[in-house]
Amino acid sequence: MNKKNVLVVDDSAFMRKMISDIINTSSSLAVIDTARNGQDALAKVKKLKPDVVTLDVEMPLMDGISTLRAVMREIPTPVVMLSSLTKSGADKTIEAMSYGAVDFIAKPSGSISLNIKDIEAKIVKKVEHATQANYHLVTKQTQKVDKNTYKPIISNRPIVAIGSSTGGPRALQQIITQLPTNLKAPVVIVQHMPKGFTKSLAERLDKLSNVSVKEVEDGDLIEQSNVYLAPGGKQFKVKEVNHQFVAEVKQDLPVNGHQPAVDVLFESISELSDCHPIAVVLTGMGSDGAKGIIQLKKKHPRTITITQSKDTCVVYGMPQSAEKTGLVDYVKDLENISEILVQKIPKKR
Incomplete structure (x- = not known):
């Protein structure tokens, strides 16, 4: 079976190693490379054309939101965000969903999660699912085309x-x-x-x-x-x-x-x-x-x-x-x- 290629993006070398090791336990996934920031990630997405990107929300030089928007604009690819369980992290993650991220994973204990293996199964499952996602939707310009008239319901409740x-x-x-x-x-x-x-x-x-x-x-x-x-x-x-x-x-x-x-x-x-x-x-x-x-x-x-x-x-x-x-x-x-x-x-x- 041909494995799907994954690019892992995180500013922490420890997290890049841990997430890569977790993803490589899947029989259907293989980490093709890693990136340490958004600029590095964007260049590697263009060069390597991975099937999925895991993208940290908070990074220096070019944060996860800016990177996501650039990826979706220039070379649309399924993206799974990784976020800390902070209010700021949650807000940015929800914003990322609106820009076309397929899904997100909450790091269990902050930006550098020493216990990231606790959610190993969840990471693998979400990245595997992302390979099947209809991510092209984010580049599609939609408009209302339904001209039907729907009869109102008769109810007070x-x-x-x-x-x-x-x-x-x-x-x-x-x-x-x-x-x-x-x-x-x-x-x-x-x-x-x-x-x-x-x-x-x-x-x-x-x-x-x-x-x-x-x-x-x-x-x-x-x-x-x-x-x-x-x-x-x-x-x-x-x-x-x-x-x-x-x-x-x-x-x-x-x-x-x-x-x-x-x-x-x-x-x-x-x-x-x-x-x-x-x-x-x-x-x-x-x-x-x-x-x-x-x-x-x-x-x-x-x-x-x-x-x-x-x-x-x-x-x-x-x-x-x-x-x-x-x-x-x-x-x-x-x-x-x-x-x-x-x-x-x-x-x-």
């Missing part, structure tokens, strides 16, 4: 639930920033992401959007025209208290390896007595969300289900699994999903 994983931050930005301030529905989201990074994502979306976006907290009222993002490391459910939607957020067991999990959110909404769910499954690896769609359709047959099209997914796994249930109403290009939501949901007066 619509609720939009969105699940996403690999490639999700960029997809969420495309959708959430197109929603109007008078949307007569709350939006609840599970994005597979570790603790700390979800808060940065919520803050970025809030700054860019007309609607209010926050990392949800236990006990929050789930209100119209607001967007609630599940925190990393906790499960997010919606329950009903005195005829109001309320968030239940707590650390629990992972479901299919995920916490937060899309299935947990979807299945909690299926238990609400009076609502009209709209469930959206976006780009991501695996099948999270498919079981939840089955439960939603079983308990609320009028549930509207939407998946992101294969052509616009970074990774088609989650939408494909949802579509295999036979319960998906619309398969749409990413740039057209917000249009369905806007037309389907009544507006506040």
Whole structure:
């Protein structure tokens, strides 16, 4: 089997050696070279044309964000960011996702992580997945082409639930920033992401959007025209208290390896007595969300289900699994999903 070539970029010689050794344990990957900073990396990407680049966020001379933007502009290549678990590191990582990075890995103990081998399996898995990603999306100029008219739902209690994983931050930005301030529905989201990074994502979306976006907290009222993002490391459910939607957020067991999990959110909404769910499954690896769609359709047959099209997914796994249930109403290009939501949901007066 031909191995995929990887370029490892980090300003620490120790980290370059450790990450290279970890990647080389994979039967499908081989480190072709390393780079010590962004300028060095850009030159080697052009010369070597690796299949994947692992890129440190914080480097001298040319930082990870600047390097990523240059790579995507000049020679688009799948990139996996490596970030420290600091607020600054998380903010820059979320920014990198919007510029086309396929995924990211959180270093367990800062820029120089002596215990990097603790996440060896995660590093290998994410780099392997990056070799299969539809990274050409970042160079594609998209525009809304859907001319359909969608009949509004007749309900006083619509609720939009969105699940996403690999490639999700960029997809969420495309959708959430197109929603109007008078949307007569709350939006609840599970994005597979570790603790700390979800808060940065919520803050970025809030700054860019007309609607209010926050990392949800236990006990929050789930209100119209607001967007609630599940925190990393906790499960997010919606329950009903005195005829109001309320968030239940707590650390629990992972479901299919995920916490937060899309299935947990979807299945909690299926238990609400009076609502009209709209469930959206976006780009991501695996099948999270498919079981939840089955439960939603079983308990609320009028549930509207939407998946992101294969052509616009970074990774088609989650939408494909949802579509295999036979319960998906619309398969749409990413740039057209917000249009369905806007037309389907009544507006506040």
